[in-house]
Amino acid sequence: MRPFDPRILRVVPDTRRPVAALAGIGIVQGIATIATAFALASLVVAVVRGSDLTGPVLWTGGLFAARAVLGALSETVAARAGATVATGLREQLLAAWSRRPTDQRDVTDEAGEPPFARGRSRALTLATQGTSAVEPYVAKYLPALVSAAVVPALAIACLVIVDWPSAAIVVGTVWLLPLFAALIGATTQEDTERRWGALTDLSGHFLDVMRGLPTLVAYGRAERQVDTIGEVSQRHRRATMRTLRLAFMSAAALELLATISVAIVAVAVGLRLTHGSMDLLVGLTAILLAPEAYWPIRRVGAEFHSAADGAAALDDILAELDSPHCPTAMRDEEGEDPHCRRAMRSEGGGAEDVVTVTGVDYTHPGAKGATLTGVELVAGPGLTVVTGPSGCGKTTLLELVAGIRRPDSGRVSAPPVHLVTQRPFLGAGTLRDNLTIGGPQESHDLWEALREVGLDGTVAGLPDGLDTRIGDDGFGLSAGQRARLVLARALLSPATVVLLDEVTAHVDADSAATIGEVVGRLARTRTVIAVTHQSDLVARADAHLALRQPEVAR
Numbered sequence: 001m002r003p004f005d006p007r008i009l010r011v012v013p014d015t016r017r018p019v020a021a022l023a024g025i026g027i028v029q030g031i032a033t034i035a036t037a038f039a040l041a042s043l044v045v046a047v048v049r050g051s052d053l054t055g056p057v058l059w060t061g062g063l064f065a066a067r068a069v070l071g072a073l074s075e076t077v078a079a080r081a082g083a084t085v086a087t088g089l090r091e092q093l094l095a096a097w098s099r100r101p102t103d104q105r106d107v108t109d110e111a112g113e114p115p116f117a118r119g120r121s122r123a124l125t126l127a128t129q130g131t132s133a134v135e136p137y138v139a140k141y142l143p144a145l146v147s148a149a150v151v152p153a154l155a156i157a158c159l160v161i162v163d164w165p166s167a168a169i170v171v172g173t174v175w176l177l178p179l180f181a182a183l184i185g186a187t188t189q190e191d192t193e194r195r196w197g198a199l200t201d202l203s204g205h206f207l208d209v210m211r212g213l214p215t216l217v218a219y220g221r222a223e224r225q226v227d228t229i230g231e232v233s234q235r236h237r238r239a240t241m242r243t244l245r246l247a248f249m250s251a252a253a254l255e256l257l258a259t260i261s262v263a264i265v266a267v268a269v270g271l272r273l274t275h276g277s278m279d280l281l282v283g284l285t286a287i288l289l290a291p292e293a294y295w296p297i298r299r300v301g302a303e304f305h306s307a308a309d310g311a312a313a314l315d316d317i318l319a320e321l322d323s324p325h326c327p328t329a330m331r332d333e334e335g336e337d338p339h340c341r342r343a344m345r346s347e348g349g350g351a352e353d354v355v356t357v358t359g360v361d362y363t364h365p366g367a368k369g370a371t372l373t374g375v376e377l378v379a380g381p382g383l384t385v386v387t388g389p390s391g392c393g394k395t396t397l398l399e400l401v402a403g404i405r406r407p408d409s410g411r412v413s414a415p416p417v418h419l420v421t422q423r424p425f426l427g428a429g430t431l432r433d434n435l436t437i438g439g440p441q442e443s444h445d446l447w448e449a450l451r452e453v454g455l456d457g458t459v460a461g462l463p464d465g466l467d468t469r470i471g472d473d474g475f476g477l478s479a480g481q482r483a484r485l486v487l488a489r490a491l492l493s494p495a496t497v498v499l500l501d502e503v504t505a506h507v508d509a510d511s512a513a514t515i516g517e518v519v520g521r522l523a524r525t526r527t528v529i530a531v532t533h534q535s536d537l538v539a540r541a542d543a544h545l546a547l548r549q550p551e552v553a554r
């Protein structure tokens, strides 16, 4: 773990100001603490000598009040800095992931890990616990680090002026604390990484079980997952307990070292006071100043363990944000990115509703042979159907036109499109939410679109109408209703090009007929490219692209 990672200030510039404010407050707090040592010593001496207490009382009271205000200020700024950095990193991660083309989301990583199992759980952990773990790193650890860099030096400088023998003892012992802290840090590094890995495994496993729960229940296998999750949780618990044990032990070690060092200063001062070779004011000030050289370093040690997860997460998050747009495996010797260079999808180059695919080749990352070779297509307003045997690359072609995959060679030119996939996204929320994902719409437009797809009667019959809630993945709707709903969403989209991937799959004959009519009407005003196995839809088509099974077996 690096003491400070300046990349965080570059990635989330909003953090600069609060971090600078925290550093400033930390320094002022240090000065106030040292001044308190002087004020307290003079107050005690004034009490012992029976002299006027007004000045020392006012100074001591004022300094304590100032420290309380500074403490509250520091907590507030720290909480804000933590929240800013966590939100900023989360936004950056989501933006980076959504910018990344599909080819890079599903590519096998360098360690040869399976494409999704690790990537998805890692992404989940990074975006949730990962970004939250960075909060204590910024809000607690960084300010502690600034104090540790400034306050001990100030305390020692004051000690040199007040009583150089005490300063010599402090200088002779204080370096042991960072040394111990660094040694402990090196030991805990591996543990932190293990714990972080266990947390990622736990999240990934839990996510997979949740997603597969209906299937597991259907096959009577759900109970077995309890043991597996229990086992993964125990691994995480053991790793956490090991970290906590180390944290307590290292805090105790630093505490002991600091206490012994202050005790040496106190004994030396006590001996000189007893022999009368030292003034009481000087002696008391030295005893009160000495701990100030140690506590900021002890605090860094204490904050280190709560920040260690944050530092590990920060490393992963920044690596994720810095990762090139194309995987390393796809770069040539000069570090150029042939995949990116060949990314020839242009938007708005041609007419606003014409899709042109010229000599496109595409191979899925990791696949042994090409899925598409030399594909040619020009689709203008009207209905173009794409047919071909299963696995010949129809979906892949739509993804290339939509720009979520990029061709290895050739050219794709298309305006922004609306893509209806085979498993369209229907999120948990109201019907209205799902229809207005692309942007706000008037209620009468929503009803009009529902009427077009023949769903208005069904929705009107629901108790909450458009505000009826559905579950994740359209839970609560039949397959036919889901297909009609996503088609209504396509009608509401302003895109001039609509891509439909087997919208009639899994629906009954009635729904398929209705959907076929809607697609036909849609094609009167827009460019519709539909992948289909339905002869009705093929019969309606203005153009037909028949793809062949690729020749190279995978």
Ligand SMILES: Nc1ncnc2c1ncn2[C@@H]1O[C@H](COP(=O)(O)OP(=O)(O)OP(=O)(O)O)[C@@H](O)[C@H]1O
Residues within 6 Å of the ligand: 106, 364, 365, 366, 367, 371, 388, 389, 390, 391, 392, 393, 394, 395, 396, 397
């Ligand atoms: N992410 C991927 N990684 C590797 N290979 C893939 C990936 N997605 C699809 N493929 C492979 O690419 C080929 C074309 O897939 P695609 O989904 O485009 O076919 P399709 O013609 O739409 O099939 P279907 O009619 O069954 O939907 C298939 O052999 C498939 O196994």
